[in-house]
Amino acid sequence: MHSLGGVKEALKAELVADYKTADIKEQDKLILAYAEKITKEPASTTKEDIKNLLENGFSNEAIHDIAQVASYFNYVNRMADALGIELEG
Numbered sequence: 001m002h003s004l005g006g007v008k009e010a011l012k013a014e015l016v017a018d019y020k021t022a023d024i025k026e027q028d029k030l031i032l033a034y035a036e037k038i039t040k041e042p043a044s045t046t047k048e049d050i051k052n053l054l055e056n057g058f059s060n061e062a063i064h065d066i067a068q069v070a071s072y073f074n075y076v077n078r079m080a081d082a083l084g085i086e087l088e089g
C-alpha cells in the first residue's frame with residue numbers, strides 16, 4: 001500500500017510541474033488543456049475547442065461537465081480570495 005501512495009505523490013508532482021508532460025492519457029491532457037483555457041482565458045474559447053474535444057471522443061455532456069467543474073472551482077477560489085478566506089489544503 002505504501003508504494004501506491006508513492007505513485008500517487010509522484011504523479012501529483014508531475015501534474016503540478018507540467019500536466020502536458022505528465023504520464024497520463026492523452027484524453028486527460030485534453031481535459032486539462034480545456035480546463036486551463038477556461039481558467040486563464042475563458043473568453044478565448046471557441047467552437048474549435050469544442051470540435052477538438054468532440055473529435056477526440058468526448059460527448060457534449062462530458063464537455064459540459066468539464067466546463068462546469070472548471071468554472072465552479074474558479075468561482076469558489078475567486079470568492080475565497082475576494083473574501084480573504086483560506087481554503088483547506
